[in-house]
Amino acid sequence: MVVEDLDQRPPGQPLLQVRDLQVRFTRRGRDPVRAVDGVSFDVRPGQVVGLVGESGCGKSVTSLAIMGLLPQRRVEVAGEVLFEGRDLLTMRRDDLREMRGRDIAMVFQDPMSSLNPVVPIGLQVTEVLARHTDLDRSAARKEAEELLRRVGIPDPARRLKEYPHQLSGGMRQRALIAMSLACKPRLLIADEPTTALDVTIQAQVLELLKQLVRDSGTAMVMITHDLGVVAGLCDEVNVMYSGRVVERAGRRELFGHPRHQYTGGLLRSIPRLDEPRGGTLNPIPGSASDVIPWSRGCAFAPRCPARQDDCLVPDLQLVDDVRPDHLHRCVHPVPVEESTP
Amino acid sequence: MTLIAPGSGSPVGDPFDGPTAHAEERGTSLWRGAFARLRRDPFAILGAVIVLTFVIVALAAPLLAPYEPARAQWGNQVTPGSVPGPSAEHLLGLDAFGSDLLTQLIYGARQSLLIGVVSTLIGLSVGATIGLLAGGIGGWIDVLLMRFVDILLSIPSLLLAVSIAAALGRTSTSVMIAIGVAQVPIFARLLRGSLLAQREADYVLAATSLGLRRRRVVMNHMLPNSLGPVIVQATLVLATAIIEVAALSYLGLGEPNPTVAEWGRMLVKSQDRLETSPQLALLPGTLIAVTALGFTLLGEALREALDPKFRR
Numbered sequence: 001m002v003v004e005d006l007d008q009r010p011p012g013q014p015l016l017q018v019r020d021l022q023v024r025f026t027r028r029g030r031d032p033v034r035a036v037d038g039v040s041f042d043v044r045p046g047q048v049v050g051l052v053g054e055s056g057c058g059k060s061v062t063s064l065a066i067m068g069l070l071p072q073r074r075v076e077v078a079g080e081v082l083f084e085g086r087d088l089l090t091m092r093r094d095d096l097r098e099m100r101g102r103d104i105a106m107v108f109q110d111p112m113s114s115l116n117p118v119v120p121i122g123l124q125v126t127e128v129l130a131r132h133t134d135l136d137r138s139a140a141r142k143e144a145e146e147l148l149r150r151v152g153i154p155d156p157a158r159r160l161k162e163y164p165h166q167l168s169g170g171m172r173q174r175a176l177i178a179m180s181l182a183c184k185p186r187l188l189i190a191d192e193p194t195t196a197l198d199v200t201i202q203a204q205v206l207e208l209l210k211q212l213v214r215d216s217g218t219a220m221v222m223i224t225h226d227l228g229v230v231a232g233l234c235d236e237v238n239v240m241y242s243g244r245v246v247e248r249a250g251r252r253e254l255f256g257h258p259r260h261q262y263t264g265g266l267l268r269s270i271p272r273l274d275e276p277r278g279g280t281l282n283p284i285p286g287s288a289s290d291v292i293p294w295s296r297g298c299a300f301a302p303r304c305p306a307r308q309d310d311c312l313v314p315d316l317q318l319v320d321d322v323r324p325d326h327l328h329r330c331v332h333p334v335p336v337e338e339s340t341p
Numbered sequence: 342m343t344l345i346a347p348g349s350g351s352p353v354g355d356p357f358d359g360p361t362a363h364a365e366e367r368g369t370s371l372w373r374g375a376f377a378r379l380r381r382d383p384f385a386i387l388g389a390v391i392v393l394t395f396v397i398v399a400l401a402a403p404l405l406a407p408y409e410p411a412r413a414q415w416g417n418q419v420t421p422g423s424v425p426g427p428s429a430e431h432l433l434g435l436d437a438f439g440s441d442l443l444t445q446l447i448y449g450a451r452q453s454l455l456i457g458v459v460s461t462l463i464g465l466s467v468g469a470t471i472g473l474l475a476g477g478i479g480g481w482i483d484v485l486l487m488r489f490v491d492i493l494l495s496i497p498s499l500l501l502a503v504s505i506a507a508a509l510g511r512t513s514t515s516v517m518i519a520i521g522v523a524q525v526p527i528f529a530r531l532l533r534g535s536l537l538a539q540r541e542a543d544y545v546l547a548a549t550s551l552g553l554r555r556r557r558v559v560m561n562h563m564l565p566n567s568l569g570p571v572i573v574q575a576t577l578v579l580a581t582a583i584i585e586v587a588a589l590s591y592l593g594l595g596e597p598n599p600t601v602a603e604w605g606r607m608l609v610k611s612q613d614r615l616e617t618s619p620q621l622a623l624l625p626g627t628l629i630a631v632t633a634l635g636f637t638l639l640g641e642a643l644r645e646a647l648d649p650k651f652r653r
Binding site for chain 1: 542543544546547548549550551552553554557561562565566
């Protein structure tokens with residue numbers, strides 16, 4: 001249904017265009033690590049785009065590179081990150097700082113460590129408002145109260161005076177979401193926002209995010225390893241493997257007809273409630289460290305059940321062999337008729 | 342995964358999403374919480390009692406002392422072999438110059454407190470400023486400042502203090518500066534170190550991701566988290582400062598005016614009477630030790646009370 005919604009939107013200029021983003025961590029005396037190896041994707045206004053992949057596939061590094069938050073030493077970032085046409089990577093640091101929090105904001109994984117333990121919640125929320133708006137102290141205080149109320153924190157006036165350790169994990173993540181949405185950014189990058197929370201709270205926080213982005217028209221990049229999060233939230237999904245996007249499709253299309261063997265393996269590995277109990281799980285063999293560089297062939301080949309000799313083609317390109325909005329990077333893709341799980 | 346309906350996101354009645362804090366700590370400031378924890382710590386109370394007694398005695402010396410300080414009125418009672426011991430007029434007896442020993446000890450607290458506090462403040466303000474600039478700005482400023490601090494640090498602190506005191510001449514001020522400068526490297530390195538440790542913290546990344554300026558992130562986020570160890574160190578350094586004041590006096594580099602009572606000099610002057618009148622050395626020595634212990638206990642307790650990880 002969300003895919004259909006998308007089609008009705010005016011095509012217009014994408015809000016964020018990531019073009020051939022590369023991040024290399026240089027190491028003294030050793031080969032550099034290519035954490036992100038040519039990632040490209042678009043986010044249109046109001047769209048929720050998922051970046052999915054297992055640990056170490058480069059999804060968090062991608063988000064930090066977009067925000068310009070990677071350390072400057074021993075890190076090489078190349079490519080383009082266009083936000084409304086302006087390249088964030090070549091922009092002056094001060095200009096980028098102006099945009100952070102106002103135009104693009106981020107929600108991090110661990111709500112305990114992402115809040116300053118010795119600063120009251122209220123000050124942490126109001127200082128964002130003070131930075132990017134002209135509100136005076138009392139107005140900022142009121143606005144902060146309203147923000148906390150909007151993210152479902154009861155008794156916000158009292159909570160503003162409290163310290164992070166006095167809030168539960170779910171409350172803290174709500175407070176962080178309130179801070180990131182304080183200046184009504186047009187793009188929110190959520191980096192595994194529910195991973196550190198327990199399952200009941202996860203569902204609430206996801207629902208909250210979903211509702212907030214829908215109400216405010218904020219576009220969102222949702223970074224996660226949890227396919228359940230993708231299913232509940234994302235309009236379009238990018239599956240990443242070893243620093244590259246290996247498959248991109250609308251949510252329904254991806255879950256219904258995965259084409260890349262990695263995506264197929266991921267979906268098959270999810271335990272299903274309608275299967276008999278005691279059945280064996282279907283993990284992808286090997287680990288994410290069994291990779292070959294993309295310059296030599298498909299990085300997933302060492303673990304792939306369908307690999308053949310011709311998978312070792314340098315720099316495989318994304319192809320759209322079934323639908324124009326469904327791209328994948330697989331030489332021997334999952335056949336369309338078989339791929340309905 | 343079951344997603345709850347929009348609008349019911351409010352966690353009212355959700356037992357998993359309620360506040361986790363102790364009711365007594367709710368809505369209180371960090372310092373008030375720390376104070377509440379300090380009151381439950383017997384060592385903190387012991388340290389606080391010692392420090393408080395010391396401060397009161399130092400401040401109220403003219404009221405508490407039975408006689409005027411450094412009036413060698415009873416010099417005729419002192420012989421080369423012995424000094425008069427405790428008596429009704431002189432509760433602790435006389436010192437080697439015929440002054441009332443209790444009076445000298447009480448006025449000695451004054452001198453120790455004054456020099457200890459002022460020198461620690463000198464060390465703290467200069468050292469913390471260097472540490473803040475080095476850790477907050479980084480780059481070549483960091484390198485430059487820290488090499489300077491390394492040079493200071495490579496000289497043993499007492500030797501440094503002795504050289505400075507000797508160079509500046511024998512006055513109380515030069516003792517304060519000498520001890521203060523000797524403490525600069527400790528504070529500079531400590532604050533820089535804790536700032537560096539904060540630099541990689543998630544909340545710093547989060548604050549940066551919200552567009553806060555570097556200076557704001559350093560001053561409002563990194564600095565408050567780094568101050569705990571510095572405050573603790575200041576308390577501990579006060580103890581060292583009091584010992585160093587005594588040590589400098591002992592070495593003959595302290596206050597030159599013989600009428601100013603000072604525990605360290607009292608130790609020196611009692612050296613040749615150790616066998617016959619050991620109380621002349623034991624009493625000021627014990628006071629130096631107990632005062633230093635008081636500050637140390639308080640400092641350690643403060644460290645625990647201020648550390649969020651120690652919350653019980």
